[in-house]
Amino acid sequence: MVKKILIRLLRVATLLIGLSILTFSLIHISPMYPINTYVGGDSSTSPEQIEKLREYWGLNKSPVEQYFSWAGALLQGNFGVSKLYRTPVMDIIKSRAMMSFALMGTAWILSGFFGYLLGALSALHRGKTLDKIIKWYSFTLVSTPIFWLGLILLIVFSVQLQWFPVGLAAPAGVLDSEVQFSDRLHHFVLPALTLSILGVASIALHTREKMIDILNSEYVIFAKARGENKWQIFKNHGFRNSILPAISLQFAYFGELFGGSVLAEQVFSYPGLGSTLTTAGLKGDLPLLMGIILVSSLFVFTGNFIADILNTVVDPRIKGEV
Amino acid sequence: MRAGQKKPLLQVDIHEGEIVAVVGASGSGKSLLAHAVLGILPGNAICEGRIIYRGEELTEERKLRLRGREISFIPQSVNYLDPLLRVGKQVQIGLEKSTAQLKQRELFRQYDLQERDGQLFPYELSGGMLRRVLFATSVREGVRLVIADEPTPGIHPQALAEILKQLKTFAEEGARVMLITHDIMSALEIAHRVAVIKDGCTVEIAEASAFEGRGEGLKTEYTQRLWSALPQNDFDGEFIEKGAVGHGFSGK
Structure with missing residues (x-):
């Protein structure tokens, strides 16, 4: 270990x-x-x-x-000074990372929860209407580019319905100290939603596949032969056998999440790590670009690392081998 | 209990308190018969014919109601155990909640398993132990039909005797027992009749007592050859007669 x-x-x-x-x-x-x-x-x-x-x-x-x-x-811990913002790279990353992590964290939890739920429901109702609806939703969204989805949400909810602001993380022209939490939340909804909706689709599809495998396994056939009903089969076998791969997949999903947030932040002019990365790249701000790339790859690595460790700690079969 | 089809004809009947052994080559349809009775064939399987259980047609709804209660199943492979569920818990499934743990420990003792084995996961137990765990899952109050799909391979002699004894007890308590097996000798120890299956058809259903000597009491040639193919019945006899030793003996 x-x-x-x-x-x-x-x-x-x-x-x-x-x-x-x-x-x-x-x-x-x-x-x-x-x-x-x-x-x-x-x-x-x-x-x-x-x-x-x-x-x-x-x-x-x-x-x-x-x-x-x-x-x-x-x-020596010196990331250098951003040529663009003329402030130390680390300070910029710190302030932007908080915005991005809030965004990605929300999307991560929402998509993990709803993705698993939809995937499991779909597999348990395989071939029925509910399964068809969830599959249709997932296949459509999985093949949707994230920036396009962001634009559609902007058009519908910001431009036409005017429920949410068009962009940024806080109202324009207001001092940072005067920005209310509700304002931030208001600006936060659409980017987070964009990122979550897509995540839900891919996680639902993965969970569905895994769950169908489990439901076709011999131990579920035996469970049926022993008179367990659908709910008991899910509770006793389905959940137990699918949650581990789901969790490790969820952590391995960090990379995709970061990639998605770069695009989503760009569409919503949301000042997170992703949009700063794009700016740094386009403007040739090397120290800032390098800093963000290193921090974000550490972030993705952490996700995979946690997935690995979790699997080792939780799965009795893997634990036995170590 | 009766499973029958027009053609190809597969018909087996088991009376109350009777043990019927079902034997036949691999791929002859023994396990499929068991799965059909239980209603656990894959979704794309086509199942024709009638299954009569205690005087009434065994419909899918009825199977759903009876499985795990009146009808008990002992599967063929230890893969039928959930790899991530402690074996003790797996035996407790389907038992009365309040006494499940007690009953499970009792069953473990009966099948020569340690109490702490219940805390283990299937991968931590040997094949023979898993067989006994699988068997323990089938022992329930009020079982009227037991379907055992090759419950004996890889088990040491005492445990084998224990399992055969339990199957016999099932029958003595009035249950019907279908024992699917390759091990004809063990089956004959407890079975009343033996159904021989080939290519999805019943070749013959013989009284267990007919499996004796050179098999003169058996009606069909196939069964006779099956019987004489056993090691203790000079299985190479027929080849010596026909002068074809080393020609292979397919389907035995």
């Missing part, structure tokens, strides 16, 4: 190193030049100033030297 955890941690360290090298190289071969994106349309900058800036940022050094100076600073 301890050995397994150590191997996992070693693996994530190499993953992060590889990932940072990859990101660094990609940014380097991209046509964006940091100084141009930084100076932007300001043509009053003199060549001397630009030269000074180059030197100050270390752009006159080789890419390898640049990478190592960045990595060296990182090892």
Whole structure:
């Protein structure tokens, strides 16, 4: 068990190193030049100033030297300063991560609960009307791009019904200290809903598959032969055998969740990690981009890691082997 | 109890207090017969014919009512146990809630299982122990029909004797017992009659006493050959006669 955890941690360290090298190289071969994106349309900058800036940022050094100076600073806990916001990267990530985690957390819990519920119901009523409805809903939504769903929700609930604001995390033009919780909630509903609705569909389909396998298994046939009714079969065998894969799937779902939140945040101009990542990428803000990529890959890794550990701790069969 | 079809003809009847052994090659339809009686065939199975139970047609609704109460089933494989449910709990399913635990411990003692074995998961028990657990699930008050689908392989002699004894007790208490098996010798110890099945048809239903000597009392050749194919009945006799040793003996 301890050995397994150590191997996992070693693996994530190499993953992060590889990932940072990859990101660094990609940014380097991209046509964006940091100084141009930084100076932007300001043509009053003199060549001397630009030269000074180059030197100050270390752009006159080789890419390898640049990478190592960045990595060296990182090892001391310094993520650098965002070129775009001119604040330390860590501060930006901290404030944005809270927004994103609230969004993803809500979607995670809602989609996990309702996804499992719908999937199980569907499997237990296989072939009946309820199953057909749930399957139709899931297949339709699973093949729906998240930004498109976000736009549809915006059109219906914000533009036409005007129930919810069009975007942002708080009303525009209001001081942060004066924003009420209800305002935040009001802005939070649509992005969270977008993210949850899609999650529900894929989890429902997975749960349905798993549950159908279980219902066709020999131990459920035996349960039937012993006179257990549908509810008893679910309670005694179905739930027990499906909840573990469902939970580990739910944690492994972190990656997809983050990917979805990048798009959802973009559509709703919601200031979370995802939309900041997009901005950083488009504007060539390397320190910020690297910071977010590292933090988000750690996040995804954590999900998979928890899934693994949970399985080991809870499933008696796996526990027996360790 | 009677299961019958027009053609191919499969007909077996079991009287009150009687043990009928059902024997036949693999794939001859023994287990299917059991599953049909219980109503646990897969959803796409087509089941024709009539099953009469205690004078009345055994309809799906009636099966639903009787399964696990009047009709007890001992399945063929230990995979029929839930891998994630402690075996003690599995035996308790279907027992009267208040006395379930007590009754389960009693059954465990009876089948030579330790009390702490009840706390284990199926993967922690040996094949023979799991067989006994499966058997323990079938022992219920008020059982009128027991269908045992090969309950004996992999069991040590004492436990085998215990199981055969229990099947006999079922019959003595007035239940009908269908014992599906490959082990003709054990079956003959307790069975009153033996139904021989081949390709989904009954070849013959013989009195257990007819399985004796060289099988002169058996009506069909197939049954006679089945009988003489047993190791203790010089099973190579027929090959020596026909001069075809090593030719193989299919379907035995």
